[in-house]
């Protein structure tokens with residue numbers, strides 16, 4: 001069965017690349033993630049260039065755009081600056097869709113009570129974060145990931161750092177959370 005490891009984070013100021021699990025660990029299930037609008041597929045990243053399962057998702061979700069980003073010190077221009085930017089808490093006006101082709105990384109998302117959930121991404125994990133959710137990204141201690149970025153139409157990479165509570169997309173997202181709970 002496809003699975004993904006996620007947990008509530010501690011608030012230690014230690015290196016962002018560490019797991020930051022609570023003691024005892026407080027795991028978060030796929031079902032919990034779905035409740036905050038985060039969706040997940042496990043794919044075979046060895047065949048990403050010609051994978052009918054990936055193509056089916058792209059067709060169904062309308063992910064017409066894709067590119068590949070390699071996040072490693074010697075590969076990514078302005079590596080330090082970009083990593084710093086990715087780890088600033090932010091939202092986007094569109095869904096963030098990422099598929100890990102190699103390596104590992106963490107996505108952190110805020111839950112409905114504003115607590116950080118850390119999602120461990122490994123090869124073959126495809127995740128969608130909803131427009132309007134506060135989140136951030138970091139490499140882990142392996143310091144390397146290669147990811148496919150998917151988008152509906154022309155990509156818009158603009159990130160709005162918190163606070164962005166007045167944005168309509170943020171309000172829509174909060175409304176969707178409340179509706180899901182009711």
Ligand SMILES: CSCCC(=O)/C(O)=C/O
Pocket residue numbers: 069086096098135136137147149159
């Ligand atoms: C794995 S892609 C780099 C991270 C990114 O694009 C983003 O917006 C993080 O929130």
Ligand SMILES: [Fe+2]
Pocket residue numbers: 090091092096135136159
């Ligand atoms: Fe983002």
